[in-house]
Amino acid sequence: EAQVTQNPRYLITVTGKKLTVTCSQNMNHEYMSWYRQDPGLGLRQIYYSMNVEVTDKGDVPEGYKVSRKEKRNFPLILESPSPNQTSLYFCASSPTGSPEQYFGPGTRLTVT
Amino acid sequence: AQKITQTQPGMFVQEKEAVTLDCTYDTSDPSYGLFWYKQPSSGEMIFLIYQGSYDQQNATEGRYSLNFQKARKSANLVISASQLGDSAMYFCAMSYTNAGKSTFGDGTTLTVKP
Numbered sequence: 430e431a432q433v434t435q436n437p438r439y440l441i442t443v444t445g446k447k448l449t450v451t452c453s454q455n456m457n458h459e460y461m462s463w464y465r466q467d468p469g470l471g472l473r474q475i476y477y478s479m480n481v482e483v484t485d486k487g488d489v490p491e492g493y494k495v496s497r498k499e500k501r502n503f504p505l506i507l508e509s510p511s512p513n514q515t516s517l518y519f520c521a522s523s524p525t526g527s528p529e530q531y532f533g534p535g536t537r538l539t540v541t
Numbered sequence: 542a543q544k545i546t547q548t549q550p551g552m553f554v555q556e557k558e559a560v561t562l563d564c565t566y567d568t569s570d571p572s573y574g575l576f577w578y579k580q581p582s583s584g585e586m587i588f589l590i591y592q593g594s595y596d597q598q599n600a601t602e603g604r605y606s607l608n609f610q611k612a613r614k615s616a617n618l619v620i621s622a623s624q625l626g627d628s629a630m631y632f633c634a635m636s637y638t639n640a641g642k643s644t645f646g647d648g649t650t651l652t653v654k655p
Contacts, residue, residue: 460641471547471632472586472645479641487642519586528574528593528636530643532586 431456433533435520441539442510450505450536452520460523461503462487462530463495465516472519478503510540543568545633547646554623555654561608562618562649564633573637575616577607580630580648589631592616623653 433454442448454461462477464487474487478497492514494506503522507514517537521530544567554560566575577589592600592607600607608617620627630650636643 462641462643464645469647471647472634474643474645477641477643485641488644517584521586528576528591529588530576530586531588535584 431531433520433522433531435518435533435536437536438534439537441541443541444511445509448507448510448538450507450518450520450538452503452505452533453501454503454522454531455501456522456524456531457500458522458524458531459500460525460530461497462521463493463503463505464519464521465489465514466519466535467516475505475518510538512540514538515540543570543573543635543637543642543644545635545644545646547633547649549649550647551650551652553652553654554620556625557622559619559621560623560651562620562631562633562651564616564618564646566614566616566633566635568614568635568637570637573635575607575609576634576636577605577616577618578632578634578645579627580632582629586632590618620651625653625655627651628653 463475464472473489476495478484520533523530546565573594575592579587590602592609604621606619630648633646
């Protein structure tokens with residue numbers, strides 16, 4: 430089944446403890462993105478990648494890192510999480526030439 | 542910088558009636574794409590419809606149509622014959638090239654009344 434998977438789906442952590450949220454797609458898509466969704470603010474793009482080793486900042490990259498060493502994976506790294514990074518995170522992918530983004534199920538992160 | 546504005550935080554519509562969700566955008570780039578997504582209460586993001594900036598005709602997908610008025614920079618979503626299952630949050634979004642840089646609006650919550 431073609432899909433985008435994210436792990437973990439739910440995470441509660443403490444301030445300053447490094448964490449990684451994984452994202453993987455099995456559709457051989459070139460494009461991948463990370464978004465965060467906060468109440469009343471819609472989705473805001475954190476980082477995106479156009480292919481392996483090619484990444485760029487979105488609208489809210491501060492406090493996040495990404496890497497794209499393999500086409501299928503696009504992990505989101507929070508090196509020192511803070512409470513203002515408590516949010517719902519979505520990973521998405523799309524192939525070159527297609528407007529449709531395929532979204533993962535979301536990861537709900539709480540930083541205390 | 543690109544910007545999406547959805548001015549209706551919440552909308553109500555009677556079942557079987559049509560409803561229009563507003564979206565205006567701002568960009569200086571002549572080449573862009575406009576999207577609508579649906580997010581039900583379960584949380585997943587569902588792609589509904591796409592309009593390219595150079596497309597001459599308004600996009601349609603089943604009961605969804607996109608009323609694209611380029612000069613006014615608007616891309617309203619029209620849902621015909623509303624169903625109870627249409628109750629959800631709806632997001633308008635824009636991107637420049639394929640699905641690289643993307644910007645979403647704040648969303649409109651649609652409630653369909655029986």
